[in-house]
Amino acid sequence: MxxxxxxxxxxxxxxxxxxxxxxxxxxxxxxxxxxxxxxxxxxxxxxxxxxxxxxxxxxxxxxxxxxxxxxSKRPEAVDEKHIERVVRCFDDSRRLLRWPSRRSDQILVLWILWSQMPASVAMSERDVSGLLQEKHLFGDHALLRRELYELGLVTRTRDGSVYRRVEQPVAMNLASALRRLASR
Structure with a gap:
């Protein structure tokens, strides 16, 4: 059932x-x-x-x-092509160079940005925007902030004044992408 x-x-x-x-x-x-x-x-x-x-x-x-x-649950397989595509979206300082066109790539990019946010810290919208501005180079921090919220990686109050990172288990692709970015 x-x-x-x-x-x-x-x-x-x-x-x-x-x-x-x-x-x-x-x-x-x-x-x-x-x-x-x-x-x-x-x-x-x-x-x-x-x-x-x-x-x-x-x-x-x-x-x-x-x-x-x-x-029959098996561990999630790591998709190396997917990870390589996403890693190419970042520079050597782990800043996002461009917003990927594929939704699966966008989601992994958002997880990488999520991993760079402080855990268990209430942040104002201005703080979140400032953090995201530092972490990307294509000039649309509002898109990233909205997407993080829509994906459920952050929560916010109804008026949008306080944001918090939502703690959740990390996917294998994220762990692999973070290792790849750290080794650059």
Missing amino acids: SRTLIPLQVSDTSTFAKALRAQLVAHQGLPSHLQMLNMVAKAAGHGNMQALRARAELNSAIIRVDEEDII
């Missing part, structure tokens, strides 16, 4: 709880399963459960759990 897991990240638990409570108070009676899912998604800042699912699918964060998948 297969089951779909959709991760939910909340930057501020207190705000989330208040928003969820307000929806529950306004709702008459006990909400159905779907209504409750929509309330949880709205409290987390998404339009509804479908929007949360779509964003998770876009970020490849949906996990389909199947017993056979768990048994």
Whole structure:
């Protein structure tokens, strides 16, 4: 039997709880399963459960759990061509020279930028922009900041004033690309 897991990240638990409570108070009676899912998604800042699912699918964060998948899980293979393409986008100082055209390359580039952000530190939008300006040479730090957020590598408050790097397991391609960049 297969089951779909959709991760939910909340930057501020207190705000989330208040928003969820307000929806529950306004709702008459006990909400159905779907209504409750929509309330949880709205409290987390998404339009509804479908929007949360779509964003998770876009970020490849949906996990389909199947017993056979768990048994046959193999380590991720490193794609050397992919890594070499991405490494060529950086100079010797690990600054991004150009924004790659392939989405898979863009994602690995964003992971590399993520790895250069401080962990467990609240940063203002200005701080994040300053850091990204130092890390790239093509002049569009706003694109990088938005893409980091859309990919779920950073979280931000609703008003965009505070950003935080989201800690997550590192993919094999990222580890290999970072080693390749460090050896240049």
